[in-house]
Amino acid sequence: MNWHIDWAGVLTGQPLQWITSGFLTTVWVTLAxxxxxxxxxxLLLGLRLAGGRIGRAVVAxxxxxxxxxxxxxxxxxWYFAAWNVLPQALRGFINDxxxxxxxxxxxWWLTPEFLCAAWGLGLFTSAFLLEELRSGLxxxxxxxxxxxxxxxxxxxxxxxxxxxxxGMRNAWQPVVGQYLNLMKLSSLATGIGFAELTYQVRQIESYNAHALEAFAVGTVLYLALGLVMGGLFAWLGPRPSEHKRQVTKVRDTEAQHDS
Structure with a gap:
């Protein structure tokens, strides 16, 4: 079989616009x-620590x-069931x-697809983040x-x-892993018609049959976004030296208060 790679079918014209739109949509829904x-x-960590038996049961x-x-x-x-339970006036406002x-x-962030995708990803990931933080503590x-x-x-x-x-320092790498998983799992939102990167890649495949090129570009963009997120979270992560300074400061404050 003679393979012919045509990158112009993905990186020019309408397909390029779709790729760009899908990538930016993925970035925004990941951030949300x-x-x-x-x-x-x-909120749930506070409920678990201070909510007593009922709070711990709710979190569990x-x-x-x-x-x-x-x-x-x-x-x-969230998209096909919970969305239809909302008041008609609210749904009409969101659809406007x-x-x-x-x-x-x-x-566009005020759409049923974007809101349901961000909401579903946030709730799903929070359950895993809670367990990572519990292990770290x-x-x-x-x-x-x-x-x-x-x-x-x-x-x-x-x-x-x-x-x-x-606890944050112990759990930081697993926490970052969960954030990266959230970004990658956003591709599942194509199942509710959300026009993120995977959705747009598949649209290019149907548009001009450049499946290999489209999925290759999509894979590179996911990889690049993951590397950027990983580097950013590594830079924002807790540092041992800062923790030591904080402990020393609070110890001095407590000693002054007692005296």
Whole structure:
């Protein structure tokens, strides 16, 4: 079989516009999903730590529900079932065109597809982030907590300056892995007609049959986005030197308060 590679069929004209639009849409829905997953994780972590038996039970149900059901099924549920339960007025407002709902790159975020994709990705990822953070907190030696209590640290100070920084450092790489998984799992949103990168790649395949070139370009873009995200999170990650300075500072503050 004689293979003929034609990159112009993907990197010019309408196919290039589709690729660009799909890539930018993937970037924006990934950012929205990361922000939502992070916010939900912090809220649920607080509920688990301070909500007593009921709070821990709610978090346990949350984790079990979203970890043990396929993401594609969840996305289909939010788009085809939960969306139809919303009030008609709200659905009509979301379906209307609003100039303020256009993100850079001409990506519309106030659409059923974008909202359901970001919502589903955020909820799904939050269940995994919670478990990663729990493992990171449990990895902190109990002796450090006891030593902090003996030096007069309050419970909040211990969590803020001892447990959380070390727990985040212990869990940072798994947490970054979950964020990267969120980006890659956004490709499943093509199942609800969301025009992200995978959706646009498949559209090019149907448009001019340049399947090899289209999927090759899509793979490179996913790889590039993953490398950029990994480098950014590595730069933003916790550093041991900063943690030591924070502990020293809070110890001095507590000592001054006691005196």
């Amino acid at each position: 999903g990361v922000l939502l997953a992070t916010a939900l994780t912090l 149900v949350w984790i079990s529900l979203f970890r043990n059901t396929p993401l594609l099924v969840q996305l289909l549920f 065109e609003h100039s303020w709902s256009i993100l850079p790159g001409n990506v 449990q990895a902190v030696p109990q002796g450090q907590v006891e030593a902090a209590f003996s030096q007069g640290f309050s419970s909040w100070s211990i969590f803020r300056w001892i447990l959380l920084p070390q």
